[in-house]
Amino acid sequence: MSEKKHRVSRRQFLTYTLTGVGGFMAAGMLAPMVRMALDPALEAGADSDFVSIGLSEDELSEEPQRVDFTVELDDGWYQSEQTQSAWVFRNGDEVMALSPICTHLGCTVNWGTNEDNPEEFFCPCHFGRFERDGTNIPGTPPTRPLDVYEVEVRDGMIYLGQINQRD
Amino acid sequence: MLQKVYDWVDERLDITPLWRDIADHEVPEHVNPAHHFSAFVYCFGGMTFFVVVIQILSGMFLTMYYVPDIIHAYESVYYLQNEVTHGMIVRGMHHWGASLVIVMMFLHTLRVFFTGSYKKPRELNWVVGVLLFFVILALGFTGYLLPWDMKAYFATVVGLEIAEAAPFVGEFARILMAGGDIIGAQTLARFFAIHVFFLPGALLGLLGAHFFMIRKQGISGPL
Numbered sequence: 266m267s268e269k270k271h272r273v274s275r276r277q278f279l280t281y282t283l284t285g286v287g288g289f290m291a292a293g294m295l296a297p298m299v300r301m302a303l304d305p306a307l308e309a310g311a312d313s314d315f316v317s318i319g320l321s322e323d324e325l326s327e328e329p330q331r332v333d334f335t336v337e338l339d340d341g342w343y344q345s346e347q348t349q350s351a352w353v354f355r356n357g358d359e360v361m362a363l364s365p366i367c368t369h370l371g372c373t374v375n376w377g378t379n380e381d382n383p384e385e386f387f388c389p390c391h392f393g394r395f396e397r398d399g400t401n402i403p404g405t406p407p408t409r410p411l412d413v414y415e416v417e418v419r420d421g422m423i424y425l426g427q428i429n430q431r432d
Numbered sequence: 433m434l435q436k437v438y439d440w441v442d443e444r445l446d447i448t449p450l451w452r453d454i455a456d457h458e459v460p461e462h463v464n465p466a467h468h469f470s471a472f473v474y475c476f477g478g479m480t481f482f483v484v485v486i487q488i489l490s491g492m493f494l495t496m497y498y499v500p501d502i503i504h505a506y507e508s509v510y511y512l513q514n515e516v517t518h519g520m521i522v523r524g525m526h527h528w529g530a531s532l533v534i535v536m537m538f539l540h541t542l543r544v545f546f547t548g549s550y551k552k553p554r555e556l557n558w559v560v561g562v563l564l565f566f567v568i569l570a571l572g573f574t575g576y577l578l579p580w581d582m583k584a585y586f587a588t589v590v591g592l593e594i595a596e597a598a599p600f601v602g603e604f605a606r607i608l609m610a611g612g613d614i615i616g617a618q619t620l621a622r623f624f625a626i627h628v629f630f631l632p633g634a635l636l637g638l639l640g641a642h643f644f645m646i647r648k649q650g651i652s653g654p655l
Contacts, residue, residue: 294486294489294525295489296518297518297521297522297525298489298490298493298518298522300517300518301493301496301497301512301516301517301518301519301521301522302493302496304516304517304518304519307517308517341497341508341511341515342499342504342507342508342510342511343504343507
């Protein structure tokens with residue numbers, strides 16, 4: 266580390282120090298701004314709350330029934346209510362809630378509206394069909410089962426959480 | 433690595449003379465604080481520009497969250513101030529920088545005045561400087577309304593009443609600035625447009641002229 270081996274010219278020294286100090290200042294200035302811009306991407310993924318759909322466990326049967334309920338949407342500085350629907354029914358021991366959105370192109374499916382297949386979900390747009398547990402029937406347009414809501418039963422009342430895709 | 437990239441580009445586009453012209457210039461002894469410490473007064477112009485750069489950058493980032501609408505403007509400012517990480521810092525930079533730019537510009541004006549740097553042949557640059565002063569003041573005035581809180585609203589009420597006091601054109605000026613008879617939705621949209629598009633455009637143009645002239649004419653001589 267003798268001084269002779271590490272000759273740094275005045276010009277080089279100034280280049281290094283000025284670039285360093287300048288870079289430090291620029292970074293100090295830009296860091297909060299960039300972090301602010303990245304905020305939505307870094308803060309995303311908060312768990313959604315469960316919402317009551319105003320239906321007790323006793324009111325359920327094996328027959329899917331359509332329930333409309335409102336979800337509070339928190340969109341930055343704008344809060345709004347969104348109406349969502351679910352087909353809720355008893356599936357063996359558990360309670361199942363299916364999203365009514367067809368996995369083909371997003372139309373709304375109904376239970377038992379197809380006269381030939383009364384025990385199925387039916388999509389009127391392209392005749393997509395699903396079994397009672399939401400499994401898509403091969404040979405019809407949908408390529409995956411209906412999405413399911415997370416279900417929770419609290420004090421006998423049904424609460425629905427976020428929608429999950431299957432397969 | 434960087435050197436190689438630079439050389440590659442330079443070999444094709446010959447960019448070295450471009451930045452050399454900008455970077456290489458005489459800094460006379462009487463404006464160099466290393467020789468006479470009192471020469472720091474010559475820094476105020478550069479400081480003003482530095483704060484203006486901060487204002488432009490922080491303002492760009494603020495518009496990612498701000499909406500110029502009377503229903504949501506306050507809520508969006510509240511959200512970016514309190515919910516967005518570092519939003520408080522970025523808005524703080526824009527808020528305090530707005531005052532600082534006026535202070536720096538004032539000090540720069542004093543330096544130019546007391547060193548007599550506005551005299552022939554630099555009169556035109558003084559004129560452009562005064563125009564810059566008005567643009568910066570207008571930026572401060574239009575920006576003040578945007579949070580759409582009580583202080584913002586009533587400051588604009590006062591400001592527009594001052595404009596209205598002008599003889600003959602007063603009422604016309606007030607209605608033109610407010611975009612209608614009352615200070616409301618149209619005023620906010622208008623002030624936002626002026627604050628983020630029209631005035632910064634004018635500011636950059638005038639700054640270009642300001643810098644072109646100082647480079648062309650050089651810094652004024654010692655006292």
